[in-house]
Amino acid sequence: MKRSRNVVDDRRRRRMITILWTAVLAVGTIILIYKEMTAVLYILATVGVTALLIAVAMADLAHAETLTSDTRRSGDSAAIGSGITSTMGNNPS
Numbered sequence: 001m002k003r004s005r006n007v008v009d010d011r012r013r014r015r016m017i018t019i020l021w022t023a024v025l026a027v028g029t030i031i032l033i034y035k036e037m038t039a040v041l042y043i044l045a046t047v048g049v050t051a052l053l054i055a056v057a058m059a060d061l062a063h064a065e066t067l068t069s070d071t072r073r074s075g076d077s078a079a080i081g082s083g084i085t086s087t088m089g090n091n092p093s
Helices: 007-034 038-058 061-067 074-079
Strands: none
Touching: 007 038
């Protein structure tokens, strides 16, 4: 009989793989720092940041935004943190 995996098992497995990768990378970084191989760490950090920038550049963020089922518009995101409030009364200034 074939055992079907449920969603909880899949999440737990992915989380454990992520934790394992994080631990391996942390141990590798600690070893490189201990051996004073900062040049290798610099190169790895540069390659990592470059890979992250390429992944973000290749992502279709504009298309993904139109596919969301959120009814709120994202056009007001520029006003967040600008000091503009929607309430007219009770201004503390």
